[in-house]
Amino acid sequence: MTPDVTSRSRAPLMRRLAIASEPYLYSAPAFFLIVAVMLVPLVLGISYAFRDVQLLNPFSGGFIGLDHFRTLSEDQAFLRALKNTLWWTGASVFFQFVFGLILALLLDKPFAGRGLVQALVFLPWAVPTFLAGLNWAWLFNPVIGPIPHWLYALGIFSEPNNILSDPHMAMWGPIIANVWWGIPFFAITMLAALQSIPRDLYEAAAIDGASGLQRFMSITLPFLAPTIAITVLLRTVWIANFADLIVVMTNGGPADRTQIVASYIFTQAFKRLDFGYASAIALVLLGLLLIYSMLIVLLRQTLLNKD
Amino acid sequence: MASIDVQGVRKNYGDVEVLHGVDLTIRDGEFIVLVGPSGCGKSTLLRMIAGLEEVTGGDIHIAGKHVNHLAPKDRDIAMVFQSYALYPHMSVADNMSYSLRLRKTPKEKIASAVGAAAAKLGLDPLLERRPKALSGGQRQRVAMGRAIVRQPKAFLFDEPLSNLDARLREQMRAEIKKMHGDLGATSIYVTHDQIEAMTLADRIVAMHAGVVQQIGSPLDLYDRPANLFVAGFIGSPGMNFLEGTYHSGDGKADIRLSDGTAIPIRPREGLRDGYAATLGIRPEHVELKEDGSWQADVELVEPTGLGIILHLSIHGQSFKIFTADRAVLSPPPSLQVNFPEEHLHVFDEDGNRAD
Numbered sequence: 133m134t135p136d137v138t139s140r141s142r143a144p145l146m147r148r149l150a151i152a153s154e155p156y157l158y159s160a161p162a163f164f165l166i167v168a169v170m171l172v173p174l175v176l177g178i179s180y181a182f183r184d185v186q187l188l189n190p191f192s193g194g195f196i197g198l199d200h201f202r203t204l205s206e207d208q209a210f211l212r213a214l215k216n217t218l219w220w221t222g223a224s225v226f227f228q229f230v231f232g233l234i235l236a237l238l239l240d241k242p243f244a245g246r247g248l249v250q251a252l253v254f255l256p257w258a259v260p261t262f263l264a265g266l267n268w269a270w271l272f273n274p275v276i277g278p279i280p281h282w283l284y285a286l287g288i289f290s291e292p293n294n295i296l297s298d299p300h301m302a303m304w305g306p307i308i309a310n311v312w313w314g315i316p317f318f319a320i321t322m323l324a325a326l327q328s329i330p331r332d333l334y335e336a337a338a339i340d341g342a343s344g345l346q347r348f349m350s351i352t353l354p355f356l357a358p359t360i361a362i363t364v365l366l367r368t369v370w371i372a373n374f375a376d377l378i379v380v381m382t383n384g385g386p387a388d389r390t391q392i393v394a395s396y397i398f399t400q401a402f403k404r405l406d407f408g409y410a411s412a413i414a415l416v417l418l419g420l421l422l423i424y425s426m427l428i429v430l431l432r433q434t435l436l437n438k439d
Numbered sequence: 440m441a442s443i444d445v446q447g448v449r450k451n452y453g454d455v456e457v458l459h460g461v462d463l464t465i466r467d468g469e470f471i472v473l474v475g476p477s478g479c480g481k482s483t484l485l486r487m488i489a490g491l492e493e494v495t496g497g498d499i500h501i502a503g504k505h506v507n508h509l510a511p512k513d514r515d516i517a518m519v520f521q522s523y524a525l526y527p528h529m530s531v532a533d534n535m536s537y538s539l540r541l542r543k544t545p546k547e548k549i550a551s552a553v554g555a556a557a558a559k560l561g562l563d564p565l566l567e568r569r570p571k572a573l574s575g576g577q578r579q580r581v582a583m584g585r586a587i588v589r590q591p592k593a594f595l596f597d598e599p600l601s602n603l604d605a606r607l608r609e610q611m612r613a614e615i616k617k618m619h620g621d622l623g624a625t626s627i628y629v630t631h632d633q634i635e636a637m638t639l640a641d642r643i644v645a646m647h648a649g650v651v652q653q654i655g656s657p658l659d660l661y662d663r664p665a666n667l668f669v670a671g672f673i674g675s676p677g678m679n680f681l682e683g684t685y686h687s688g689d690g691k692a693d694i695r696l697s698d699g700t701a702i703p704i705r706p707r708e709g710l711r712d713g714y715a716a717t718l719g720i721r722p723e724h725v726e727l728k729e730d731g732s733w734q735a736d737v738e739l740v741e742p743t744g745l746g747i748i749l750h751l752s753i754h755g756q757s758f759k760i761f762t763a764d765r766a767v768l769s770p771p772p773s774l775q776v777n778f779p780e781e782h783l784h785v786f787d788e789d790g791n792r793a794d
Binding site: 341 | 489490491510511512516517518520521522524526527528529537538541542585
């Protein structure tokens with residue numbers, strides 16, 4: 133028995149309680165803030181999915197179990213929105229990534245006026261999305277925008293039509309706007325990752341006899357892989373949830389051809405004012421994105437562990 | 440293996456000239472060390488030979504071939520970097536075989552080349568590891584292994600030991616020398632460490648401010664430094680300098696310090712009566728004698744184990760002595776010293792050696 137232990141067992145009950153609860157008291161403010169700011173709204177939102185919440189119906193609000201999800205499983209508009217989301221997200225992320233990477237590789241090499249070009253390249257990121265959407269909608273509009281006329285002059289279109297009103301082409305409008313707007317994100321992050329690669333490695337590879345492509349494959353790409361994985365994950369989740377451009381440019385039309393899940397939620401909640409159903413859709417989207425994130429995080433872990 | 444010929448090589452960054460015309464002929468199998476303080480242009484010269492920097496003016500020939508405009512890979516040289524520059528995503532074996540794989544060398548040949556290099560450097564148990572799982576010394580070995588598997592015409596070393604601790608540096612220095620003895624490859628080695636330069640080099644190229652100061656064997660530079668810079672740079676602790684004016688007549692000469700003290704020397708050619716001159720003597724050559732001609736005040740005692748460095752002041756000028764005599768560990772406040780004539784170096788008013 134050390135004197136320390138005996139003296140502690142003799143301490144009064146209140147004191148022992150105070151000592152035991154000390155760490156919890158320290159963390160309590162942060163804990164309550166997180167619960168109040170994050171968990172309460174989340175739980176409330178999720179609870180809507182199981183209730184009949186319609187703003188225009190004063191008698192709604194009752195618990196209806198899984199009714200919304202049953203409706204959802206037969207909702208053709210939702211299924212089409214799901215497909216459109218895949219298409220919208222995949223194409224946007226892919227082109228943003230490819231162009232962002234190319235831009236970062238170009239900006240990584242020193243040239244006269246690089247500082248200015250870097251600043252200009254990152255400009256789209258600073259444009260509010262609603263403004264960007266309006267801007268691109270006008271560019272595609274043959275009445276005031278030049279793009280349809282250029283495409284017509286190049287012989288790609290038989291007449292200067294608005295691609296936003298063409299059911300087969302409409303999705304490309306918001307995708308192009310999104311790519312333009314999102315390239316800087318990839319360019320910035322890739323450039324930062326590129327600049328952290330030691331220059332010695334490229335010099336050693338040049339002496340070893342590696343061509344530009346071989347240097348890219350055996351040095352640049354392995355170095356960028358973890359950054360690529362995390363930025364693609366972030367952007368995918370972001371873009372899948374990102375309805376601004378679509379709402380501004382096409383509002384889901386023509387004939388729901390550009391409706392993605394996020395814009396469908398927006399339509400259900402703020403046009404039909406059916407918050408319950410919108411919450412149910414949001415919950416499904418949340419689940420899908422969570423699964424996707426887990427996969428990417430696992431992929432990244434294995435990539436990092438391999439080294 | 441090859442000779443390397445550098446003729447009138449200059450380098451500009453914008454308007455700033457960092458190398459002012461370097462001439463250097465390196466014989467086949469020679470070990471050349473470029474030594475000088477930071478920013479003297481030694482690394483730039485090495486990188487120009489490697490092809491990593493553009494040549495602003497002059498010509499570089501490797502094995503008689505003009506290489507000014509050849510890409511690094513076409514010069515058939517290998518380089519060891521200060522940071523080792525190992526590919527972090529490849530195993531040790533892959534790091535070593537990368538250049539051979541790029542050249543589409545047959546698999547069996549690669550395996551035997553890597554095996555031979557690994558055996559020579561004691562890397563066999565590490566071949567499957569990644570560089571980040573290795574210690575600094577092991578990484579250094581891998582970097583050397585990567586250089587030797589290709590059997591290039593020349594090895595270039597850019598301060599390869601600077602990131603190692605003192606003990607390991609000593610060990611790797613000996614290994615590099617041994618490896619050069621085995622392979623007999625033409626080598627150019629850049630360092631700011633004069634001990635590395637002295638121990639490794641067949642010939643040292645001492646550089647300062649983009650100009651070659653002296654080229655010669657290590658003992659040449661030590662015994663007969665061509666100017667004040669080389670005299671001060673080579674040797675540790677550094678050479679002592681006493682500044683004064685040269686006076687001669689009647690077959691005698693002396694250097695007069697600013698307080699009027701005259702130190703007699705034998706007359707030297709190339710020195711002008713009444714002009715400034717600098718007297719140099721290495722700390723290990725100063726004699727401590729009870730009947731010495733000069734009185735020195737003791738300021739500081741630094742025991743190094745091997746010997747003792749005494750910091751003195753002679754006629755107001757600071758001065759060092761290196762001696763193995765442990766009696767001076769607790770010296771009297773002042774000592775008598777002698778400057779043996781055969782160990783005196785005299786430099787003229789421009790800092791060039793006068794004999």
